[in-house]
Amino acid sequence: MxxxxxxxxxxxxxxxxxxxxxxxxxxxxxxxxxxxxxxxxxxxxxxxxxxxxxxxxxxxxxxxxxxxxxxxxxxxxxxxxxxxxxxxxxxxxxxxxxxxxxxxxxxxxxxxxxxxxxxxxxxxPLLVTTNPSDKANTLKEFFAEVKADPESYNFATSGYGSAGHLAVEVLKGEAGVDTEVVTYKGAGPALTDMIGGQVQLIADPILSSLPHVKAGRLKPLAVTSLTRSPLAPDVPTVAESGMPALEMLxxxxxxxxxxxxxxxxxxxxxxxxxxxxxxxxxxxxxxxxxxxxxxxxxxxxxxxxxxxxxxxxxxxxxxxxxx
Amino acid sequence: METLNALLLGLDQAILPTNLFWCLMGTLLGTLVGVLPGLGPAATMAILLPFTIGLEPVTSLIMMAGIYYGAQYGGSTTAILLNLPGEASSVVTAIDGYKMARNGRAGVALSTAAIGSFFAGTVATLLLALFAPSLAEIGLLFGPAEYFSLMILGLVASIVLSRGSLPKALAMVFIGILVGLVGQDVQTAAPRFTLGFQEMSSGVSFVVVAMGLFGIGELIKDLETPESRTAINAPFFSMIPSREDWRRMIAPILRGTGVGSVLGLLPGGGALLAAFAAYAIEKRVARPPEGFGGGAIEGVASPESANNAGAQTSFVPLLTLGLPANAVMALMFGALIMQGIAPGPTLISEHPDVFWGVIVSMWVGNVMLLVLNLPLIGIWTRLLTMPFHYLFPAIVVFCSIGAFSLSNSVFDLWLLGAFGVAGYIFAKLDCDPAPLVMGLILGPMMEENFRRAMFLARGNPSIFVDRPISAGLLVLAVLAIAMVALPKIKAVREEAFQE
CATH class of the missing domain: 3.40.190.150 (Bordetella uptake gene, domain 1)
Known part of the structure; x- marks a missing residue:
């Protein structure tokens, strides 16, 4: 109107x-x-x-x-x-x-x-997170698990071509896994499936994912800036999480x-x-x-x-x- | 006890004069945009978003929530009076409600809708207050496989509930799904069926389709017989339901409230699915003398209760998990962020005043709506006595404004015209457009979740039957088909015997 x-x-x-x-x-x-x-x-x-x-x-x-x-x-x-x-x-x-x-x-x-x-x-930066039921605490551990049992892992993105999608693609390339990325229409449905345990990895802006990390419903693995974010000072950078340094803002x-x-x-x-x-x-x-x-x-x-x-x-x- | 204290805290917020005032403004505005075809709550809230920054967080949320459930009330008004569903969820209400209006029972239909909505709103508010945190977990049990099966059930239900011939309903569902598939591919973002129009790459808007098919299409048909709309030969527009009406509406309202409260929790189709499911259930259970589609009061009471209950419980995922379930909730999410509150699972503990204030205000708002709407019914029904040659251009203008305001694009006006012509053709062919609308909305969600589920299962379709909730929903769908098919098969056999 x-x-x-x-x-x-x-x-x-x-x-x-x-x-x-x-x-x-x-x-x-x-x-x-x-x-x-x-x-x-x-x-x-x-x-x-x-x-x-x-x-x-x-x-x-x-x-x-x-x-x-x-x-x-x-x-x-x-x-x-x-x-x-x-x-x-x-x-x-x-x-x-x-x-x-x-x-x-x-x-x-x-x-x-x-x-x-x-x-x-x-x-x-984006937060790279997984479901809290996953044992991995770093990206390195996470990708080691994926390599051991590729059938049980699925990656998600909140939008095709989004910064989060590109970040996951870079990480995949560096870890040497070829798990395909499932596309969702927006952060809401993607995070719902992350929390529900349907998918296991996502890189998503702090805005949408940090509240779930604070509530213990998502486990943070890394933040995609070269230094830690003042908003989530406990979350390691990609390099600290055991992968080559990555900046994807x-x-x-x-x-x-x-x-x-x-x-x-x-x-x-x-x-x-x-x-x-x-x-x-x-x-x-x-x-x-x-x-x-x-x-x-x-x-x-x-x-x-x-x-x-x-x-x-x-x-x-x-x-x-x-x- | 804890809940009681929390409710009192909420009441404290809800009855603050400023909050009462903005609650009233919200519900008023919601009723208004619900009544005006094409102007939905999402568009209205989007417009008001910048203004809400000046209000307290809880106040702005209370007002926006008021717009949302106010629109559910208002949307049924035009559906009943003019066969113009203002909201997706009132498409079902139009089936029997419009018929009731044509039978001279517009006032009763509107009161039934208001009473049902109020009752459902009250129950849903109570449910929210008591169980919100645990209800939220239900939504998390639903993965792509469950959604796919739910959509199947929804589509089956829409075929079962449609009036007229089964093959026609089936055809309409498929046309709806095809129209719904226009736009970007979910997984790869490749444009599909866009006919080269950039505007179509984000899909065809439901609002345009519904206004075209129901509103404009019906108008063109009515123009064949001049002044037919005003030819309602009822001596008196009574709005008070008779004792018989009351008796008939109680059970449908209860059933509708139950169905709506549960389905509203699910992200995606909440209120809409609820209305359709409630109608489908009614069609199985109730035995109205007029028959469904002939102006049965049950066909108004149940879906109206369901969509209002659903509208209210759809706040659960947002308020308890910070996960917006639909476009309207996404706007609320935006409003909270702009207030400096990041919605999430910690909202209840960090901002209890916001959480409980909004919940209690919903009940207050429902009271306001009832008080507001019952006296208005008399005025609304007078719309029907308006000469058709005034009404008809007014409807076209409002539909056009509504379509244009969606994305400020002239393209949507052309689409509106095209679907208007399609609606006329369907009316001539005696095809009910309701299943088409269901297909349009549920089809893309079904595809999205089907592909996602297959993706997650590495292409193994057994995921749909291995997961218990999904399997249960599919069984229900099969049962629904069987219920429609069996009498037909029996009839065919009897015919064969007679020959």
Whole structure:
């Protein structure tokens, strides 16, 4: 209802702005941050925290616009690519934004060149967990068990091509096991089956898995950052858990259509730096199990290029491209 | 004693004036979006999510919960009056409820729905308070194999319960499953049957299908005979159930409440499966003089109780395990996170005020809904006296707004139109669209769990019979088929004998 309202509102605003035909100082009307998923998930949550922080900081209006659809949010992301590069339509997406074109055919945009990279926002490691009934306490022990009795083990992921999926594929490759990964639609059902003992290994963001670890329903084996997470200081890193060191973060960034109006780009770059590096923003993110990861425009672009390279190697090795 | 103290703590929270106020707002809003076709509780909650940040955690949850079960009340209103199920779970209610309305018993149907919902809501709240932590474990017993078998049972039930010919019902279920398979493959994320439309890669929305088939399709059919909708020749829209009505609705309400409370605990189809299962059971047990599909009060009482009970118990997995069972629960999960509370198994001990406050508020909310809805029934039934040439464009507009608001996409409007035409064709062919909707919702879940179970069992199908719960559900499904098939076989044999 309200989305219809928002649509109507933004439509009338657009008409109004067009009628005035005068470029006021950016932003002179509400800026919409497109989230290519339904409301309620981690990406949506980060976007809302960011939108609120930006609105408070600037006194201008930043609204979250959920446009779900397609693999890895392709529908919403394509909408942003096609939008006017006036700074009033932004995209907030997670690392899967970079992975999607690597595993899917027919993705109608180029992650590096079809967007203006604005800012890195946040990042957080994943928890690699197993069912508490499993005897293993480290990844090394776990994979030794899998090798001894491969038929009894199943691995899970909360989404095809997610950071957790890639992390499990990397671990599999290094441990030398070829257990296939069962795909679930979201963390909820995947964790239900983990807790119920139907599947034995998952790598999932701290947000969804840490509460179960605290309640003793999941056993943590490792955290996928190079150093331990302050949110789960007892959980060893992948290296401490007996495997080659691994960093696999779930990270978030903000993009705009390519050739963004330089005025808007300058404004957004400055304001995002202020917000993302603030203590309030850091505190808000803690609930999600994330930490701020500020990157400026050039920094985000380099990061995207590097991550694309790294992910494409994992995808190729694991053979998880969709045919 | 401990439970009593906890309930008192909850009551303390629930009767705070702010919480009462937002509970009322939630239930009001829920009723409203339930009444408006296409605008579901999920969309409404998504919209309100940003506003709830300013409220206390328990208050925001109380309001959002109010929207959810308020919508269950409201959804049945349009299902009964206009054959427009506002919610998936009121698809069943439309079968006999709409017929009752056409027979001039709209008021009674609406009161029955409200009374059944209230009773079920009260029982489910009590169950939640007493057994929530242990109930949660039931959900964990269900793995992919159990879900697959449950879906089979659900689909069989939808065929058994549909009116009209069996082959037609079977065909409708299969069409539903096929439509449900549109979208990304579960395991490999490959797009299937998307006809090249990017918009279809996330599947076809239930809301669009239901509004098209039931709402628009029925409209087109009614346009053939102008003003047919208002031709209800009942002298007086009584809303008070007669002594006979009361006698007939008691047992179905009890059965519906039982079925709903149990099925609501299961992630996925909760309230919806509950409504269908309750109706199927009623069809076996009760003997209404009108017959099911002819405006039987049992066909309203039972599924309405079941979906409300189910809506309430579906909070169990979220509040006790931190595992959202459906889209609405996922939004609640989101709301909690944004309040700085990570939902999980520790919620009860770390935030008892939130847990018990929400539970007690559900009962308070149910009282509000009853008080709110009974007087409204008189107003709603007047909708039926509205000339069809006003009603018809209004329905089309509301359906279109609802479809568009799903993902702000014009594509969904085209889909709505397409399913409207399909609904008209089905109506002409005398095919009941209810099994199609079941197939659409349960089919993909069935496939997902089937493939997952086969995956886990390394391709050995015996997993479905080796696991006791799964085997039990399959036996029930076979029994259900046998019950429908046997009389037919017998009839055929008798015919043969006579010749």
């Amino acid at each position: 309200n989305r219809f309202g928002t649509a109507l509102l933004s439509l009338s605003m657009t008409l109004l702005a067009a009628g005035l035909a005068k470029a006021d100082d950016y932003p002179s009307r509400p800026v919409s941050i497109v989230v290519p998923y339904p409301p309620g998930g981690a990406v949506d949550g980060v976007a809302r925290v960011l939108a609120t922080a930006l609105s408070v900081k600037t006194g201008k209006t930043f609204v979250v616009d959920n446009r779900a659809g397609g693999a890895g949010g392709v529908v919403g992301s394509s909408d942003v690519v096609k939008a006017a590069p006036d700074g009033y339509t932004l995209l907030l997406n997670a690392s899967i934004h970079v992975v999607t074109p690597l595993i899917n055919k027919n993705v109608p945009f180029d992650v590096v060149n079809d967007f203006t990279h604005i800012s890195g926002i946040a990042a957080g 779930s990270w978030y960034g903000v993009w705009a259509p390519k050739n963004l109006d330089p005025k808007a780009a300058e404004y957004l770059g400055k304001i995002l730096q202020e917000v993302v590096t603030s203590t309030e923003f850091k505190d808000k993110l803690t609930v999600f199990g994330f930490e701020p990861m500020y990157k400026n425009s050039a920094g985000l672009k380099t990061f995207v290029v590097d991550e694309t390279k790294r992910y494409s190697e994992i995808v190729k090795k694991a053979g998880i491209k969709v045919e």
